[in-house]
Amino acid sequence: MTRIAVCAPSAPIAREDAERVKALALAEFPEAELVIHEQCFATEGHFAGSDAVRLEALVECANDPSIDAVWFARGGYGACRIAEEALERFDHAAQGKMFLGYSDAGYLLGALYRERIGKPVHGPMLGDMRREGGDEAIRRALAHLGGDRSGLEPSLGAEKHPVVAFNLMTLAMLCGTRLMPGLAGHVVMIEEVSEYLYAVDRLFFHATAHLGGIAGLRLGRVSDVPQNDRPFGAEALDIARYWCERHAIPFLGEADIGHDAANRIVPFGLAEARQGQ
Amino acid sequence: MTRIAVCAPSAPIAREDAERVKALALAEFPEAELVIHEQCFATEGHFAGSDAVRLEALVECANDPSIDAVWFARGGYGACRIAEEALERFDHAAQGKMFLGYSDAGYLLGALYRERIGKPVHGPMLGDMRREGGDEAIRRALAHLGGDRSGLEPSLGAEKHPVVAFNLMTLAMLCGTRLMPGLAGHVVMIEEVSEYLYAVDRLFFHATAHLGGIAGLRLGRVSDVPQNDRPFGAEALDIARYWCERHAIPFLGEADIGHDAANRIVPFGLAEARQGQ
Secondary structure, eight states, X not given: OEEXXXXXXXXXXXXXXXXXXXXXXXXXXXXXXXEEOGGGGOOBTTBSSOHHHHHHHHHHHHHOTTOOEEEEOOOSSOHHHHHHHHHHHOOHHHHTOEEEEOGXXXXXXXXXXXXXXXXXXXXXXXXXXXXTTHHHHHHHHHHHHTTOOTTBOGGGGGOOSOEEEXXXXXXXXXXXXXXXOOOTTOEEEEEEESOOHHHHHHHXXXXXXXXXXXXXXXXXXXXXXXXXXXXXXXXXXXXXXXXXXXXTOOEEEEOSOOSSTTOOBEESBOHHHHHTO | OEEEEEEOSSSOOOHHHHHHHHHHHHHHOTTEEEEEOGGGGOOBTTBSSOHHHHHHHHHHHHHOTTOOEEEEOOOSSOHHHHHHHHHHHOOHHHHTOEEEEOGXXXXXXXXXXXXXXXXXXXXXXXXXXXXXXXXXXXXXXXXXXXXOOTTBOGGGGGOOSOEEXXXXXXXXXXXXXXXXXXXXXXXXXXXXXXXXXXXXXXXXHHHHHTOTTOSEEEEEEEEOOOOOSSOOSSOHHHXXXXXXXXXXXXXXXXXSOOSSXXXXXXXXXOHHHHHTO
16 A cells, blocks of 8 residues: 555645545555645645645655655646755654656755755646546656656656756755755756747746756756747747757757656656665 | 846837837936847747846946946846846946846846946836836836935835845755845745735745844735635635734835835845945
8 A cells, every 4th residue: 555645735625526526536546555745735825724724734745654755736836835845854754755746846855855855756646537538647656756767757767867856946045045955967858838949948047047057957848938928939849958958958859758747757866876766 | 327227137118108208218317328239129939038138238238337337228038047147248347337127127137236247226127118107117217327315115214134035936056056146134025916815925935034033024025916715714814914924024014016116126235235226
């Protein structure tokens, strides 16, 4: 049995989505037990409850010795407000756990990786059930949480460097903060959603200035780009190549990650560590 | 006579706006001669011409010894792509000039201040003619360019610390890059436009993590906040206070700057330097 705690450090989820994912898990993943924290349904302004409420739920899930993995419910915004304090309170029970999520959960993945706590993994969240084809994303996540490695991002098989994956905005905001891990020698995968291409270019200006010494960069999907009053004049791949070249960062091509149901799984760190996850 | 060169390191302006500002200057500021670079009307994708075209125009204006001041035409996006190379090519003729602009021009103001080149000043741009009451913004800018200090941001009169002013997004993107000036001991004024409050909060998370050691922060107007699917739960002033408190930055109240016609003028640096500008 794998006991998976779900909490929401950012925005809340709907009960019906939680019920659908529980039903899918019950039908197809009998070895998985989902423990969905009531805090996932709390709301306070933008967030799934106040900072204090989100913090307590996260610490409770991470420090519960009967729990094997922490699955973040959904992105949105808010994890950066509680990440530092939460990690200070994580105890030895957090050490062995997988922490799975992406998007706004990247603040926590980055900080966990920096502090060498647990196994941060970039991959689908419970809230992805809402997407078109979202049940496939949920299956990929539940399989990975149960030890099945078939959902890994395809380039990882041949990758000799340690790897991380981030939403571009999240990574840009992490840079230079107390949550930012050292990424020298790493392959960094980046994806983005719902940003104008000029904003993607601006975020690349910023993020690549902080990524000196990385082994290379891969670009995931840049999706749902809003229509601007004029075309930007370059595509997302051109933007990534341009800023990599300016900072002498090897551009390694595309990555099979993104804000969509096809989002593949990227455990942070080295390949040998991935085998054990 | 004050010869003012106008160039567009970011997005282009319309010829009719340039004509209206020239007419206003001719009628009310006979001592000002506006030299509007043809590059201001160039377009290439998002930008006022390619990086090379914008770079050449900026360097030409900065290095022309017959020019007293460089007035940025408009913000948008693009100055960060050419700022570093432009400043490397600035010569002694750039040293005595005022450089006036805000928003995306903040990348240049910040880099100039870092390199101690010229007199960077945060204030209205030619393109502000389009705003409601924009003629007042243009008058304020032209008066300042001609030596009249009546348009200064009101708190500057009593301020003993050196001061800078930035758009929040621009400052957040500057942090940690080769364009970022050291701001220890400075009062930092911040304004924002057209960002969701959750994005303002996120930018404050990032920017304040980089502003350790500043003398204090003042918040200008945070305007045209888009309506989100749910209220954020705090106002912009609360957000600024919250992040200042987390980083032990004195919050000094409001600043009379913003993306609007009332945008007052903030010369970078110390008050004694302001007297001479």
